[in-house]
Amino acid sequence: MAVRKNLSQMGIAHLISFLLSFGSVVVVSRLLTPLEIGVYSVSVAVLGMAHIFRDFGVGQYLVQAREVGRKEFRAAFSVTLYSSWLLAFVLFMAREPLARLYDHPGVAEVLSILCINFLILPFGTPLLALMQRELQFHYLATNLWLTNLVQTVVTIGCAFAGQSYLSMAWGALVAHVVKVVWLNCVRPGEIIMWPTVRGIGEAFRFGSLASLASIIRELGSGAPDLILGRTLGFVEVAFLSRANGLKKMLIARVIALVRSVYFPTFASELRSGVNGAELFSRSMCYLVAIMAPILAVMAVLAEPLILFLFGSQWERSAPLASLICVYAMVLTPYTFYSLSLIAAGEVKRNLAVESVIQAVQVLVLLSSIWLSLEDVVRLFGLVTMAQILCVQRALYRTFGLRFVDHMRTVFPSLMLVPCSCLGPALAVFYAMSNGLSGYHFPILAVSGLLAGVGWLTGVFVLRHPMKMEVLTLIGTLNRICFSRFRQNAK
Known part of the structure; x- marks a missing residue:
């Protein structure tokens, strides 16, 4: 509550x-x-x-x-x-x-x-x-x-x-x-x-490691522009930027909102003696139930989204955006790993994880000397796998969280992905088969509605923990509407 x-x-x-x-x-x-x-x-x-x-x-x-x-x-x-x-x-x-x-x-x-x-x-x-x-x-x-x-x-x-x-x-x-x-x-x-x-020694040591990890993460976020701008040129960077921007634009606010509550709450629970492995998996179960379906639906709708938001000149970004969204969806069970490690005081371990992940990303980006932009984006899958391996190992050493146990907890949330994607996939297929692929807004509107219905269906049929949250939200809205109705009646 x-x-x-x-x-x-x-x-x-x-x-x-x-x-x-x-x-x-x-x-x-x-x-x-x-x-x-x-x-x-x-x-x-x-x-x-x-x-x-x-x-x-x-x-x-x-x-x-x-x-x-x-x-x-x-x-x-x-x-x-x-x-x-x-x-x-x-x-x-x-x-x-x-x-x-x-x-x-x-x-x-x-x-x-x-x-x-x-x-x-x-x-x-x-x-x-x-x-x-x-x-x-x-x-x-x-x-x-x-x-x-x-x-x-x-x-x-x-x-x-x-x-x-x-x-x-x-x-x-x-x-x-x-x-x-x-x-x-x-x-x-x-x-x-x-x-x-x-x-000030302890605060200084913690701060120096935390700041160094932030610098590595900041350099990593800018590495695609810096490296690909030199190896492939500004045009290729622009296409990748639009593909990345689709994901960031639609989910950045959700991540910012949840992290503002997650970090202090997670740290407080750890101080009170709650099992860190169970707490992380339970938290990710709820987050994955929201973020994974959104990213999966975005992967399916990448082309109409790109064309509707940015125009036909950015069509090449659509398949890139689909791959990036799929990789991001695979990583959703580990979304707040960094905050969780820091909440447990493992700032040095977090620094080591960030260093390895960004090093792998730089190596993949350097492959652009020989490969095309599309091939480089496909190789981002290696970065995803490296991140999962490094993060899972760090979480096991910190909280004793095993991969099998974590996947068992978040699996019901991952099952919401096909439930949410089926409707949009059928809508896109129907539009392409009947020559309606140019009607981007109707496709997005119908697909969004079908995705929402599919998600709710999955939540109730699979008896996902989000069912209680949905019922609570419906009850709250009913109370608000009923109270306003009574006020208007008076």
């Missing part, structure tokens, strides 16, 4: 934040020129690597630590202060050379404002991590939509006032300030403290 409530609170906050961000992009895009937006985008890209080090893994350290008292919290605050202030100094000193590198003074102006965020960051991030640890999701949800609201209002206001590319920077800065003020109102007296050098 608590997890359901936390997910609903964070879900509403994420939805509000998405709508605010989308509205801000629409309005600002009409007020500013592409050049002005480009100046800000380049400046933020420069900060990309710095953001990995900004809290030095302290947030994850506080969430997973067995005990957190005043001493541990002060040490975490101090590590965040030293790392973020050092980054602020380096970025401030580098702003002019970077502006000369990109031949625009606006880069230096934007960086000057954004550097202030790094000075403010220590007075908010550790306390937010403490709220995560204490599962205070009502505060976390409020912080999420409140800061996004402030950032949207300030950004749009500054754009109207003629602040040009500085509008987004001012929005980000004011949102940080408001967040710190709000946190001080919610948890007075817990933000401001003197930094220390005593007791």
Whole structure:
């Protein structure tokens, strides 16, 4: 019940934040020129690597630590202060050379404002991590939509006032300030403290390993563009980007929502003595029941989706997107392995897993020296297999989770894949057989409806654990509708 409530609170906050961000992009895009937006985008890209080090893994350290008292919290605050202030100094000193590198003074102006965020960051991030640890999701949800609201209002206001590319920077800065003020109102007296050098060793060691794993993961996410751009050219990179973008665009929000609740909840359960192997498998059973069918249906509908969203010039991306979605579906039983290892304090083991996975991916990408883009994407299956082997071994050594036991738990969720895919597959086959493949939106609409019916049928026929969640949701909606009906009747 608590997890359901936390997910609903964070879900509403994420939805509000998405709508605010989308509205801000629409309005600002009409007020500013592409050049002005480009100046800000380049400046933020420069900060990309710095953001990995900004809290030095302290947030994850506080969430997973067995005990957190005043001493541990002060040490975490101090590590965040030293790392973020050092980054602020380096970025401030580098702003002019970077502006000369990109031949625009606006880069230096934007960086000057954004550097202030790094000075403010220590007075908010550790306390937010403490709220995560204490599962205070009502505060976390409020912080999420409140800061996004402030950032949207300030950004749009500054754009109207003629602040040009500085509008987004001012929005980000004011949102940080408001967040710190709000946190001080919610948890007075817990933000401001003197930094220390005593007791920071454990937080520093954990943070350094966590940050290194994040860097490897960040480099891995950029490796396809960097390597294929050199070996195959920009056009091939664009086709792969569209194929990858289909998966990210449709499921990234779901993953972000679930992970915001999963990590602190998993760490809290581990501290209370719950069996980590059973907890991970049970959690993945619910996640796989949602994500695997979505990815499978996307694999079936890749071509009409690509053509409807991006146009016929991207048709070559469709088979690539299908393969990428299939590989992602196979990996769904291990979706949050990294967060689970970190929650158990196994940050070194997580670093080793990330290093092996990214090394295999780089080797596969380097095969593009001899192979075509399609062949390279097919070889991504080797990366998938390597990830399963490495992650399963790490989970066994950490929690004692055996592959057979894990698959036995998530197998009912995987059975929902054919139930969800049958209808869309028949719809696509019918459209192709009758010369209707050009009607992309009707195909997607019908396929989506059939996928939903197939999924619900599978849940009830197979008596999947999601059946209880569906019945609970139906009951909640009925109560809401009934209460409104009674109010209208009065």
